[in-house]
Each structure stands twice: as structure tokens, then as C-alpha cells.
Amino acid sequence: MKTLRKAAMLLAITFTLGGAAQPLAAPTTTAEAKTQKIWIAPNHGKKYHYDKHCRGLNHAKKLKRVSLKWAKQHHYKLCGWEK
Numbered sequence: 001m002k003t004l005r006k007a008a009m010l011l012a013i014t015f016t017l018g019g020a021a022q023p024l025a026a027p028t029t030t031a032e033a034k035t036q037k038i039w040i041a042p043n044h045g046k047k048y049h050y051d052k053h054c055r056g057l058n059h060a061k062k063l064k065r066v067s068l069k070w071a072k073q074h075h076y077k078l079c080g081w082e083k
Contacts, residue, residue: 036068040076048076056081 039049041060048071049057056079057063 037065038068046076047079049079
């Protein structure tokens with residue numbers, strides 16, 4: 001009975017001090033970055049935009065929505081207005 005009480009106390013202290021009670025954080029930023037959609041103007045350079053109404057897209061006649069992963073693989077860079 002005494003051993004059981006010591007084990008329970010040890011577990012309580014461990015969880016209180018943050019030993020094993022810390023939840024594991026999921027890497028959501030990488031998953032979001034792979035599926036995030038952005039805007040490009042295919043006939044106007046190699047910039048991508050998070051906002052469809054960015055002023056960098058003012059003169060674009062055609063817009064295309066692609067994934068961020070695709071844009072980076074095709075050497076698109078973030079628009080200077082959105083930095």
C-alpha cells in the first residue's frame with residue numbers, strides 16, 4: 001500500500017511539473033503551407049499573392065489560383081506589396 005501511494009505521488013509530481021503532461025504539438029504550419037491557395041498572374045512575371053485584390057495584381061487581365069507549394073516549385077516569389 002505504501003509503494004502504491006509513493007507511485008501515485010510521483011506521478012502527480014511529474015504531471016504537475018510538466019514532465020509527461022505536455023501535449024504534443026502537431027506541425028500544422030507545414031500542412032497548411034502545402035494546401036494553402038494563392039493567386040498568380042501567369043502572364044505578368046513570377047510573383048504570388050495571398051490577397052486577390054493586392055495592388056500588385058492591378059494590371060493583370062487573367063488570374064489563376066494555385067497552391068503555394070506549386071508556386072514555389074515554379075520559382076514564384078512573394079509580391080513586394082505583401083511582405
